[in-house]
Amino acid sequence: MNEFTAEELLEQLQLLDECTRIEAKRGSDIGSSVMQTICAFANEPGLGGGYLLLGVSEPDQQHDRFYVCGVSNTDQLLGQLQNNCREQFEQSIPVSAEAVQLEGKTLILVFVPELEPAAKPSTFKGKFDSKNKRKTGVWRRGLNGDYECTQSELEPLLLAKSGLGFEQVILPDAEWDDLDPDVIALYRQLRARVRPYAEELQANDQEMLRALNLVKKQNGEWLPNVAGLLMMGKPLALRRLLPSVRVDYVRSSGVQWVEDPEQRFQTTLDLREPLLRLIPKLEAAILDDLPKHFRLPEGSTQRSDQPLLPQKVVREAVVNALMHRDYQVQQPILVVRYSNRIDIRNAGYSLKPEAMLGEMGSKLRNPVIAAVLYDLSFAETKGSGIRTMRNLLQQVGLTAPVFSSHVIANEFQATYLLHHLLGEDQLAWLSQFKQLQLTNDEARALILAKETGAVDNAGLRAVTGLDTLAASQVLGRLHHQHCLLVKGGAGPATYYQLADWTSDADELSLFGSQEAANTSDLEANTSDLEANTSDLEANTSELDLAEALQGKIKQLSPKARKDKLWLILVWLCGLRPYKADELAQLLSREERSLKHNHLRELREKEGLIDYRFPEVVNHPEQAYQTTAKGIQWLRDQGISLTTDNVDDGY
Incomplete structure (x- = not known):
């Protein structure tokens, strides 16, 4: 059953920044382009399927928006669609399709469900070198549309099909000696603090790690899997076997990345440690670099200087990035300390929808790692961590963190502002736009763009509580009506940058926009x-x-x-x-x-x-x-x- 009507889908296509789940095509026939999109919707992890609007054309010279062109021979197209979904794939894809009326014309609305992991990947039949099967015959949804997977890009789908994650893979050349005995001993100490008589502490190292699912027997030898290496591996083993598994901590002057090309960063720190040591070390690096504020508890005569962000918030932020990261992606975690915020970016989109972040229940990408961190009280697996962060930040007068999850780019970013979103300085800056009578949500969007360099739909939702459509409308007004934001990117990567108010000319010049550079020369x-x-x-x-x-x-x-x-x-x-x-x-x-x-x-x-x-x-x-x-x-x-x-x- 379709969640949206054709009219709602077309409206989202026109307004929403993120419309990865919606594809519009003329629909003159059910050719390879349509079938590739169906294959991609069915395969893409975490997307939840997608919608096809057949009979809608993209903007052209005569139309500046998507427009309804309609389809003819509807019955023939519906029959061909169902037949292709049964005959062209190794296993049929159960799409639902119906003819609907919109603006006096006939459209075909198609919903393609995401297949269960055990049913993936959906693969085109036939020999190689056909339009649909040049490499593997498996299509996925990308930033620029549909693309055919290479063999390496199939691995996440195949691992999910087997019920295993990358953390349970045994890498070539991994051996028992890659585990650090000192870190194994550290685990015993930390675990004993939480539960002194835990069952695994009574066993020898080999049996304990087996119980934790950190080692497996292969050809008669006990070998560490990826989770075992990440939790307890020697630094040299991590460098050899997982070269991109590190954290880059960067201290950048100003509020933008690489503002001064002559002095890119104030300081940098590359951390490559097993997680049991990396978590406290990264937490300490962030806390030591934070401004302190004076606090005199009621009834106390002794002051205390505490970091601006509560220690529990920093711990939760660090653990979330390390625990939920997609370790199959060769990309370090990046922590950037700007003058006004901290950005933490890691590979791996959120398995929970952004709207549900902070609600009860967790979805774990790395359940083995999560279980070990939970046993040591580094992390909780009940889904309350984000809610706790929000409450703690509210108590100290700071804005809730801004989370941005991008399924297609497979990235997650968390931003922690080091001041209240609408503090005195921000309100003073907003006063220059008072004649525009901005709403509170519009003001928050502008401040977020000013402080972080860009604002997108997800970020605005995080600081306002708006739904996706309402947030898109706010950004649309600031872009089209007030001309205070400049639109960049496209599709799921759409974002808005702040325009530069030029008081002399009483008009807006595009700050950070390509148009400004292009018009000047x-x-x-x-x-x-x-x-x-x-x-x-x-x-x-x-x-x-x-x-x-x-x-x-x-x-x-x-x-x-x-x-x-x-x-x-x-x-x-x-x-x-x-x-x-x-x-x-x-x-x-x-x-x-x-x-x-x-x-x-x-x-x-x-x-x-x-x-x-x-x-x-x-x-x-x-x-x-x-x-x-x-x-x-x-x-x-x-x-x-x-x-x-x-x-x-x-």
Whole structure:
């Protein structure tokens, strides 16, 4: 049964920032595009299925919004849809579809349920090299629409199908000696404080770890699984087997990421420890870096200086990031301490819907790790942690944390403001817009954009309690009607940045927006178009490319080996940040393929490049830049970015 009507879905498509679950198509036939979307909706974990509107067209030159075009031969399309869902997949997908009337035209409304883990992945039949089955025949939902999985991207679906998570996988080359005896002893000490006569404490180390599900027998040997390594592994073993499992703590000046390119960070701290040691160490690093406030308890004559964020809030924030992280993603946890807030970002979207965060009950991505942390009183598994944080922050006069969960990007971000959202300074700043008679929710949206650099639907819901549609309408008014926010990104990654109020001209200039940059040097940009389409040498002065690099780009064939293409990508991004479309144009590659097959792997798996603005993935000025690891990798290839020395033998 459909949760929404066609009219409501079309309204959401027009208004909502996040419409990953809705797809509009003309519906002239039930071709490969429709079937790929059905496959993707059925497979995508945590999405809850999706809706197809057949008979709705995307904006074009005549229409600035989605518009109803209608379908003909409705009965034929409905029959073809059901037949394709039965015949084209290895196992049929039970879609529900009906013909409905909207704006005097006929549409077909289709709901595709998400399959149970045991029924995934849904796979297209047939041989390879067909439109639907070039690699695996399994389609998933991505930021830019539907895409066909590679074999590695199938692994989460296959693990879920088997009933196991990544934490229970035994990695190649893992061995018993990778476990740290001192950390095993630490577990015994911590557990004894909570429950001195716990059953597992009476057993030897091997039996205790087996009871905790941290080791398994394989070929007659007891070996640690991923959870065992994470909880009790030696630092060198973690570096060898799980190189990206670390926490990067960054102290950044100001309120934006990389505001001063000459001094990117004040301090950085990379933590790579087993979780039993990492949790208190990261907690201490955050607390030591927080401003203190004076407190004199009633009836006491002795003052105490306490951190601005309560210690219990910091502990809960740290444990949540480490316990719910998706450890299969090669991406460190990033903790950034800005002047006005703390941002914690980890791989792994929330398994609980954002609207239910703080309600009773937990959904655990890593139940083995969660059970160990629960036994040690590091964490609770009843779903009350977020509610506790909200209550504690309210007691000290601070705003509730802002949580942002992105299913498709598989990321979760928590933001903790270090002041009240509508404090004196914020109210004074808002006074410049008093003639607009903003509502309280609009004011909160503006302050959130000012303090964090961007506001999205989820963030606004967190500080206002609005539902998804109401929050979208607030952001829409601030963007379209008041022109105080600038829209960036698209689809599930849509966000809004603050516009810069220019009192002299009595108008808004776009702060942080690509339009501002483009309008200021439009003539230069248009004049460069001819140079960009001509020979690369015409752009030599602009790109400042080394002569050897130009030669390698010219010699690059359309089917060049991955290692040659990667060398050029990392080299280019080491000279200056490059956008994906710039790289695609320069290397004569298709942008989507370049991002999906190369840039993503270089960033997530190899760590040779990274986003210029990692905290806002779809920032309008987003670009790729080479990391310190990438610079060293180039040096190993005989390339120095400072002297442009090249090993001609490469």
